[in-house]
Amino acid sequence: MLIINGEQVAVGEACNGMRLVFALTLVVYAFAFGSPLKPGTRLVLLVLSPLIAILCNVIRLVPTSLIFGHGNPAMAERFHDLAGWVMLGAALLMLGGVLRLIRWLEFPVMSFRLVSQ
Secondary structure, eight states, X not given: OEEXXXXXXXXXXXXXXXXXXXXXXXXXXXXXXHTTBOHHXXXXXXXXXXXXXXXXXXXXXXXHHHHHHHSOHHHHHHHHHHHHHHHHHHHHHHHHHHHHHHHHTTOOOBSSOOOOO
16 A cells, blocks of 8 residues: 555555466467467567566556546546556567567577578
8 A cells, every 4th residue: 555645545455466467478478378489488478478567567556646646536547557558568569579578689499490581
C-alpha cells in the first residue's frame, strides 16, 4: 500500500504484474521452441522474460501511482488498463532487442545459417 498525496494506492493486489510475467513467458516459450534457435539462445530468452516483465511492470507502476495520487481515479484506472496492454508489447520489443543484440555481437543464434541474398 502506497500513500501518494493522501490517496492510498493498493499496489500489491492490482499491480503485482504476475499476469504479465506469465503471459510474456508463455509467448516467449512458444517463440523460442517454435523457431530454429540454438539451445543457449532459448535459455537466454526464457531467463530474461520474467526479468523484463518485472521491469515493464515497474515502468507502468510509477506513472500509474502518480496518476492515482494526483489525478482522478477514473483516469488512473483507464491509464492502468491501457498501460498493461502497452507493456506487453514493450516487453516483446525488449526481448526482440535482446535477440538483435545477441546477433549483433555475432553469437550464433539460429540452429542453421540461411544464405543471405
